[in-house]
Amino acid sequence: MKVRARDSKQAWLEDFESSPARDDGIETSTISGIPLKPLYTTDDLPRRPEEFPGQFPYTRGIHPSGYRGRLWTMRQFSGFATAEETNRRYKYLLANGQTGLSVAFDMPTLMGQDSDAPTSRGEIGHCGVAIDSLADMETLFDGIPLGDITTSMTINSPAAILLCMYIAVAEEQGVPASTLGGTLQNDILKEFIAQKEFIFPPAPSMRLVVDSIEYCAKEVPQWNTISISGYHIREAGSTAAQELAFTLADGMAYVDACIERGMRIDDFAPRLSFFFDAHIDFFEEIAKFRAARRIWARWMRERYGAQQERSWKLRFHTQTAGVSLTAQQPELNIARTAIEALAAVLGGTQSLHTNAMDEVLALPTDKSARIALRTQQLLAYESGVANTIDPLGGSYFIEALTDEMERQAESYFKRIEALGGVIPAIEASFFQKEIADAAFQYQQELEQKRRIMIGVNDFTVDEEVPIEILRIDPKLESQQIARVREVRRKRDNARCSNALTGLRKAAAGSDNLMPYILEAVRAYATEGEIMNTLIEVFGIYTEQAVV
C-alpha cells in the first residue's frame, strides 16, 4: 500500500511539472508571503498525537462542543454622532437579533480630550460616539439593562475612565459591578506598535492597564479587562505571522506586568482575551487562529506555570479586515467580508464583527449594517459550517500552515526577547519598522500586479455608482460642546475638584488608580479633565517615527 501511494505521488509530481503553468505573474505565496506548495499530502502532516477540541493545547478549539454548544457572539461595532443617536442604533441592532453591544468612540474620546478642546474641531462624532462625561454615558445606555447584555468598549489610553463610567451607569441602574459582563480593549501596547493612539509614556500606561486588571479581578470579575489586539497591527500593514507574534508577545508582556505587581497568574489570566483580524487569505487566517490557541496554551502552562485550564485557553474576538475593502465597486465588500467571516468561524472565534460594505467610505448606514449582520447569521444558520467542530482539522495543508505560523511566531519571540522585551522593542521602533516594511512590500506587489485587488488594480469599471453614505450633521459639534459645558456648570464643582486632586496625588504615588478615577467619574469630572490630571503627573509620549 505504502509503496503504491508513493508511486502515485511521484506520478502526480511528474504530471504537475509537465503541465503548463499560468503566466499571469500573480504570486502563489500567501498574502503575507509564505511560499505555498501546489499540493500538500500526508508527508506534510505533523507527527504528533491526535488533538481534540477542549483539550490542551486547544488547536482545535477551546470548547469540547465547538459551535454545537453555543454559536459565536455576533457583535457589531457601532457608534456615531451623539449618545442619543447611538442609543437608538443599539436598540435597533438588539431588536434585529444582535447579541452584544460594541461601542465605537469618536477620536476626541479615544484621545482623552473633551469635545470643546480646540483640537477636537471637525472630529466630534465622526468615527464613533462622543463621550465627555458620565452624563453622555447615561444617555448612551438609556433603557438598555446592563445586567442583561454584554458590552465591548474599544478604547485604550483612557480605557480606565470609560470602564468607570460604565460601572457608574450600572450602579445607577441598580446593577452591581460584580455581575457586569463585557470587554474593554485596554491594550496600550498595540497603540505604541500600530494604532498610535497613545498619550502617556509606556510605563505609566502599563500601570493603568495593570491597575484596571487588578481592580476588575476583585470587583468586576466577569469583565474581560483587556482585549489584546492584533487587529490594528494587521490593519497597519503587518503580515499574518507578525500579527500573531506581536499580539501574543504583547499578551505575555501584560502577564509579566501583572506578575510583577504581585498577582497570581490564575487570578487574572482567565480574563485576558484577544482580538484578531480576519483577512482575505482564507487558509492563512484559519491557520493563524489555530496556531494562536496552541502557542498561548503552551506558554501559559509551560512558561508561566498557570494551573487552571481557563488560564490556558485563548479566547478571541474577530473583525473582518477593513483594509481588504475597497471604495471601488463597494458591493464586492459583502463577498470579501463573507469569506473573511467564514475563516474566522472555521478558525473558532468566540465573537465576530463583520464589516459593512461602505465602511471604507464612512460609517455604515442602517441597511449596510444589517447586511453585515445578516452575513453572520447566514453562516450560522444556513451554511451548515457550524455543525462540525474544527472541520478543517487534519487537512494536510491547514495543519502544515498552522505549524508554519507557530514556527514564525516563535522566531519573532526570540527576536523581541533579544531586544529586551516588548517595551524596549517599541522604543527601538522594531515593530513599527517591521510593519512599515511589510506594508510597503505589499503596496509594491499591488502596483506590480503581483497581487490583485478587484476593482483597484484589475477588473476596474469606469462608472462608479455612488452608494448612500451616512453623514454626520455638522450641527452636532456645537450641540456636544454645549452639552459638556452644561455638565461642568451643573455639577458639584467642589466635589469634582476634590476628586481630581485626590487622583493627582494617587497618580504621583503607587495606589491603584481605579477607585480614584471612579470617584472623579461619579463627580461628573469630564474625560478630558481626568486625562489632563494624569498628564500632569505622567507626561505625554512622542514616538520616534520610523518611516
Next chain:
Amino acid sequence: MRPVRIIVAKVGLDGHDRGVKVVARALRDAGYEVIYTGLRQTPEMVVDAALQEDAQVIGLSIHSGAHMTLFPAVVQELKRRKATDIVVFGGGIIPDDDVAALKKQGVEQLFTPGTPLQEIVDWLRKRFPEESR
C-alpha cells in the same frame, strides 16, 4: 536642479499612519525630499513647518473624517501667512462630494484609497515639471 521639498503631515487625531508612510517612501524613492512631521499636527503647525522648511508642497493625510474641517483650515492658514503658492494635496477616506468641495476650497488634488503610488508621483511630476528630477 531644485529638488521639490514636500511636507507630509497627519492632521487630525487619528493615528493611522500606514498610508502616509507608504506614500512618504514612494515619494522618497521618486527623488523627492520628504519632511515627515508625524502625527496629530494642527493646521498652524503644518504651515509653520512648511515655511521653515521652504517646502513647495504640503501633503496631508487623515482617516478620522475631519477632512472637511482640517484641509480647508490648512489652506486658510497659508493665506494668513501669505504663502498661497504652496501646493496642498490630501489623501484619506474622502467621499466624491467632499473631493469636489475641497478642490473648490483650494486643495489642489485628493487621492483616495486604492490610488496607485505612481499616480501621486505622476501628478507631482506634472505639477513641478521644471523642478522634479
Next chain:
Amino acid sequence: MASWWCWGTTSPYAFWAGSELNEADLETRFRSGDTRALARAISLVERRDPSVRALEATLRPKGQAPGVVGFTGAPGTGKSTLVDGVVALLRKRENSVAVLATDPNSPFTGGAILGDRIRMQRHALDPKVFIRSMGARGHLGGLSLATREAIRLLWAFGFDQVVIETVGVGQSELEVAAVADTTVVVLTPNLGDGVQMIKAGILEIADIFVVNKADLDGHARVVTELRSMLSLAPKGNWKPPILATVAARQDGLEDLWEAVLAHRRHLESSGRGRQLAEQRLRDETAEVAAEIARERIRRALADDPALSARLLDTGTPYGTAEEILDRGR
C-alpha cells in the same frame, strides 16, 4: 548676474516663479524677520544657488556670533530627544535657537525622508525656535559648505544658538565636527557592543561624550570602556567629559549645557577657538574655490567639443584641467 557655477540645467530664476516670496523681496523680508525669507535663503545656499550672494552681500551679522553645538551619534541613540531637551533648556534661558537637522539622502534617487522635526513638536509654534531639515543631497563637499553658509544666515537673522544634529553614518559626523564649535557624541548602553561600535575617528572629534538612556543596564560599562579608550588617546588641553543623560526625562541636560559652556570658555581662553575659526575660513575658501573650478571645468568640457575630444584622445586630465583654469572665466 553670472550663473557660471550654478549646477544643473534649470534657470535659478524659475525658482521664484509663482511664489508669494519674490527675489526682490527676499532681502526686505529677511531683514524684517520673516521666517520664510530665512528658509528660502537656506534653500538657495543648500543647492548652491548664486542668487543668494546678493542677499549675503547686504547682510551684516547681528550681535555676537551664535554658539554652534553639533550632536552626532548612531541611529536610535536618542539624539533628537536630546536636542529637543537642549532646545527647551535654552528657551528657558531665553535664548533663541535654530536647529539644523541633517540627514544623508538616498544616494540612488536623491530623495530623502527627513523626520527629525517629529521629536521637537513641542517647539512647533514657538517663534524663537527655527527648525530646518537639511538633506545631504548632491553636495560634493558634503554638508559642511552649505551648513557654514546657513549658520552665517542664522547669525544675520539674529539667533543666539545654533544646534546641528546629524545621524552618525558615513562621514556626516566628521562634517559636523568641521562646522560646530563644540561636538557632542551621543552613545547609549543598548546598542550592540557599546563602545566597540564607536567608529575610528570619533574620539578625535568629540569634545563631549554623552551616554544617553543612562537608566538602562550597561550604562556604567559604557562609561568605563569610554574612559579607558580616552586614556589611550593623545593628551590635549581639553579632556572630553563623559556625561550621563536620560533625555526622555530631561535628566542631565543642565550638566550637559554647562559642559558645552565650559568648552566654549576653553576655546576662548586657549586661543583654540580663534585658531579654528581662521583655519575653517581658509578651508572653506579652498572648498569654494574647488567647487567653482569643478563647475567651470564641467561647463568648458560640455561647451567645447573640440577640447573634450582632445581630452579623450590624449587622456590627460591634469593638463586639460590646467588649460581650462588658465583660460580665466
